[in-house]
Amino acid sequence: MKKHILYIFFIVLLAFQSNAQVVYEHITNENIYTFLDELANERWIELNGAIKPYSRSFIADKLLQSKIYQSEMSKRQSKELDFYLKGFSLEINDHLQLNPKINFLKNTKGFGIDINPLGGFYQDKLFSFQAQPIYGYSMFKNDNGTESYSYGGLQGYAYIGKHVGIYASLRDNHYSQAFNKTDYLTPIPGGNFKNSEKGGVDWSEMRGGVTFAWNWGEIGLIKDHVEWGTNNHGATIFSGKQPSFAQISIKLKPAFWLEFDYIHGWLVSEVVDSARSYWDGSTSDPRYRAVFRPKWISANMFTIKPIKGLNFSIGNSIVYSDVDHAAYWIPIFVYKSVDHTLNATDSYGQAGQNSQLFTDISIRLIKHLHLYGSLFSDEIKFSRIGVDSVHNFWSWKGGFQVSNFLVNNYSITFEYTRTLPGTFQHPISTTTYESNKYNMGHYLRDNSDEIYFSISYKPIRGLHLKAEAFVARHGPDEKYDDGADIVATPFMETVAWKNTTYAFNARYEIVNNVYVYATATWSDIIGDEELVKKWTPAFYRGDQMTLSGGFNIGF
Numbered sequence: 001m002k003k004h005i006l007y008i009f010f011i012v013l014l015a016f017q018s019n020a021q022v023v024y025e026h027i028t029n030e031n032i033y034t035f036l037d038e039l040a041n042e043r044w045i046e047l048n049g050a051i052k053p054y055s056r057s058f059i060a061d062k063l064l065q066s067k068i069y070q071s072e073m074s075k076r077q078s079k080e081l082d083f084y085l086k087g088f089s090l091e092i093n094d095h096l097q098l099n100p101k102i103n104f105l106k107n108t109k110g111f112g113i114d115i116n117p118l119g120g121f122y123q124d125k126l127f128s129f130q131a132q133p134i135y136g137y138s139m140f141k142n143d144n145g146t147e148s149y150s151y152g153g154l155q156g157y158a159y160i161g162k163h164v165g166i167y168a169s170l171r172d173n174h175y176s177q178a179f180n181k182t183d184y185l186t187p188i189p190g191g192n193f194k195n196s197e198k199g200g201v202d203w204s205e206m207r208g209g210v211t212f213a214w215n216w217g218e219i220g221l222i223k224d225h226v227e228w229g230t231n232n233h234g235a236t237i238f239s240g241k242q243p244s245f246a247q248i249s250i251k252l253k254p255a256f257w258l259e260f261d262y263i264h265g266w267l268v269s270e271v272v273d274s275a276r277s278y279w280d281g282s283t284s285d286p287r288y289r290a291v292f293r294p295k296w297i298s299a300n301m302f303t304i305k306p307i308k309g310l311n312f313s314i315g316n317s318i319v320y321s322d323v324d325h326a327a328y329w330i331p332i333f334v335y336k337s338v339d340h341t342l343n344a345t346d347s348y349g350q351a352g353q354n355s356q357l358f359t360d361i362s363i364r365l366i367k368h369l370h371l372y373g374s375l376f377s378d379e380i381k382f383s384r385i386g387v388d389s390v391h392n393f394w395s396w397k398g399g400f401q402v403s404n405f406l407v408n409n410y411s412i413t414f415e416y417t418r419t420l421p422g423t424f425q426h427p428i429s430t431t432t433y434e435s436n437k438y439n440m441g442h443y444l445r446d447n448s449d450e451i452y453f454s455i456s457y458k459p460i461r462g463l464h465l466k467a468e469a470f471v472a473r474h475g476p477d478e479k480y481d482d483g484a485d486i487v488a489t490p491f492m493e494t495v496a497w498k499n500t501t502y503a504f505n506a507r508y509e510i511v512n513n514v515y516v517y518a519t520a521t522w523s524d525i526i527g528d529e530e531l532v533k534k535w536t537p538a539f540y541r542g543d544q545m546t547l548s549g550g551f552n553i554g555f
Contacts, residue, residue, distance in 0.1 A: 020213035021091075022055040022220065023157040023167035026555045027227045027240050028189075031464065031509050032087075034456075035080060036062055038411070041370050041403045044069045048303050050313045050360040050374070051251075051261045052227040052240075055165075055218070056157070059084075060091035074408040079461035087117045087512030090130055090159070096123045116511035118553065119156075129158035132513070134171055138550030144539050147176045155554055165220075168208030169555075176200040177539055182437040185445070185474060185497065185535045187234050189225070189241055190438040192268075207244050217252040226263065228301065228315075229374040229397065230362050232413045233452040233470065234443050236376045236395045237358045238299075242438035243268070250331060259303040261315075262331035267435040269295035269321065293430050295321045298328045298335060301358075309364035320353035321430035354378075354431040368405040373398040376441060378423050378433070390487045395419035395442055399452075409459060415452040421489040422446055425480035447475035447492055462509040472499040474535065476528070497527035497535050518549040 025032065033052070036059065040047035044066045063085050070078050089097045098106070098114040098121065105111045112121040119132035135152045151174070157167035173191060178201045180188040191203030209222025223246045229235035247265035254260075273293045281287035301315030318335035320328060327338045336355035343352045356378050363371040378393035385392070399415035424441045426432045439445050454468035475492035500523065507517040524543045525536050532541055540546070 020057065020163060020215055020218070021159040021165045022057055022211045022213040022218045023159075023165040024053040024209075024220075024222070024224060025056050025059060026169070026207070027053050027225055028555045029513065031507075031515075032059060032084060034464075035084065037370070037401070038077070038403055039066045040364055041368055041401065041411075042069070042072075043309060043364060043367050044072075046305070046308060047364075048259055048305075048311055048313075049230045049362055049372075050228060050303065050311065051259075051301060053224065055213075056088060057091050057213075060088040063088065064092065074404070076409050076458055076461055080458075083461055083509075084512070089117070090121070090123060090128050094123075094125075096121055118511055118514055127158065127160055129156060131156035132554050134169070134552075134554030136550065136552030136554075138548060140539070140546055140548040142539070142544045142546040144541075144544065147179075147539055148174075149176070149179070149550075150174050163212050163214060165211040165213065166208075169206070171205045171207075172202065173205065174200060174202050177537065179537045179539070181537075183534050184537060185443065185448075185472070185499070186537075187239070187241065187443040190243055190436065192243055192436050203243075205244060209249075211249075216254055217250070219251075220249045222247060222249055228299075228360075229358070229376070230360055230372040231374070231397060231415065232399065232401065232454070233415055234397075234417065234450070236374050236397045236417065236419075236442045237360070238440055239443055241443055242435040242440050245435050257305045259305070260300070260331070261303070262300045263297070264329055265297045265299075265435075267295040267297055267319070269293050269430050270437055271295075271430050293321055294324070295319065295430055295435075296324060296328065298331075298333075299356075300331055300333075301360075307365075311360075311362040313360040313362075314358070316355065316357045318353050318355040319426075319431050319433055321428075354426045354428070354433065356433070368403055370401040370403075372400070376423065378426075384487065391420050391491070392487075393420060393423040395423045397442075409457060411454075411456045413452070413454045413456070416450070417442060417444070417452075418449040418491075419444060419446055420491055421475070421478040422480045422486035425486075427480055444472055444474060447478055447489075449473055449492070464505075464507045464509075466505045466507075467503070468505075469502045470499075472501075473497070474527075474531075477531070495527060496531045498525070499536075500524045513555065514551075514553050516549075516551045519547070521546045521548070 039045045045062045096112045098112045100106055102115055103112045105113055110122050110124045119130050121130050132155055134155050138149045140147045151171050153171035155169035159165055180190050193201040193203050207224050209220050211220035223244050225240035225244050226238050227235045227240040229237035245265050245267055247263045250262040252260040269292050271293045272290045276291040278289050279286055280289050297319050299317030301313050303311055303313040305311050316334055339353045358376045360374040374397050376395040380392050384390045397417040401411055401413045403411035419442055423446050424433045424439050433440050450472040452470040456466045458464055473495050474497040476496045478489050480486045503521040505519045507515055509515050522545050525541055
């Protein structure tokens, strides 16, 4: 294992002559990500939205690129650009740029405090950092009662020299009722729960890592959420719904028309290895030490940009278990072929691993319009295409977004997602497309579809108003025990679960990464009684009008 890590990190030794630093902005920072999408829709910047998170230096660079178009922007866009540039001061300036009225440490050597962005800072020629408290509280109320979600912790990031970035986020979470169990059909990110003394569930999330970057690439040992697949309401390839997992992350841009992304991750199987588990403690107080079977993932994505505004991405991944192998660490490989060499022998039973193939396309050739789509496939056989009685294991999404056409400060989004039976399943429990038992693909999982529509309006800097509607459907449980049976299972013969939702959300960003928000949601979740109980938190079952509100500091 050490040899593998040293091998991958060796490539950075070729790049000490350039100046670059990288830490990642979490995928839940919706405002900055949607603002970058808006700038790309105007064709002021180029953006590969298929791979997230973005680094803070990448975001700062895109904000600076759009600065030359500021005279063409609406009043709100111009103010929003200046607002976010202030939030990325460490990435843009070579010395602290803080509000002198607030910074009572301005007479110290390099230290500072500010409100926008909120936190403590230090900067000199070698080392710079920002530290920020994180806290959030939300309350939800409907006919089933009142529930809450809260979190608190600390986050920060630092740059050392010309190439090294360090970032960390520690957050304790609490739900008064579990809204994000592994079975629930919800985009809410999951957690590895522990019981709470005050009721509900608690879990802790530690994210961060160490990175090394140069002018055409970056590499990091990180533990974070990733999102692959262009989307506005749930990615099909990597959704980021599972708890964060440790990974080697590589991003290379060797030419203006080519980008390459790779991760090698350590997943959590939660499958007990009885041979390695054991009893400990004393006779009067025995304890069983459960040891999980190891599980990994390797995934890559090549993005080709033949002309400005057109991105085509193709990649593949493999989830494998039990024994690591150097071949899965080679970033540019097609892993299914590797698996055939290592494990494709029927005489030993189910020896193979679980491989996937995916593509993504993003088209911004017309100003104000973004067309996009992505496809996830667990298995493709061309002989099945066009045959009604069988299917391939596909999940696909298509959508478009129109923004600021004829009228400023709005966007309209439409998406359709369909996932066929068996797509995210696997018959071997150690090689499922999961970590901590959470599906890593689309939040609706197999045998499902969704129609999504939203209208967003931003009347002033920081205020986002969004009306959205979606109809999500799920068919009966189809267990992947035998490949011959699952490929012949028709798509959603009956609707076992249906969620019809209309929502209106108002969110205001007071200073960078500090929000207040309120939401009114009408939802009607119906279907097979037992499956509705299995897939839906009790709080949302049936016909409900839910009012919610809250605030957050950081992500």
